[in-house]
Amino acid sequence: MADPPAYPGTPRWVKAFGIIAIAVVLLFVVRLLTVGGEHARHTPSDASGGHTPPSSVTEGHKPLEGGNR
């Protein structure tokens, strides 16, 4: 029985995609580690704790009624 022909190798587009994929995953991990905590800033307790909205924001806008969720 004849041996199968040798594997032709990985195509160039796969190598390019692989490099981009690794870069995207690394960026994601770095962002998660560095900026990940930033979302905590937006928690309701933090946002309302001692924070008074400027009148320019509240003026002319009715606050949302309860039950808007």
Added chain:
Amino acid sequence: MTMTPRLRKFALTAHLISSVGWLGAVFVFLDLAVVGLTSQDAQTVRGAYLVMEPAARFVLIPLAFASLLTGLVQSLGTTWGLFRHYWVVFKLLINVFATTVLLMYMQTFRSMAGVAADPSTDLGVVRNASPSLHAVLALLLLLVAAVLGVYKPRGVTRYGWRKQHELRRVLVP
């Protein structure tokens, strides 16, 4: 395991609908994110962030899982296989990565909705650039997956190469 032509067509249709639906839903999310960032109307801004969480839970997540599941059925039920061709492997990786990030991002959607629901919160705190960034990245990933699925660029993995020759040996002894 190979599916009958009728079943294969049905699975392909289900995969196309869920994947294109997911892509369309992400376009809508990008629009919501831009409205949240740019609208001058306070209620519109708050509404945009309030609607993101339920929309992600009831539309994005089901479509992401439907796309993943139908993709698995499609690849395992046909001669394409799951790990034989590079384009299939890349599509799988994109789908798993995007779904994982989406699931992790649900907490952020909940936080943003909580902030938007509080009428005493400054509009500047409600506005958040993060959803636009995530929507753009998700769109890029899903567009790449769509292009891979249509063009099916050549290239078999080592495993696929071995399987091809095993099959050839069986067919042509």
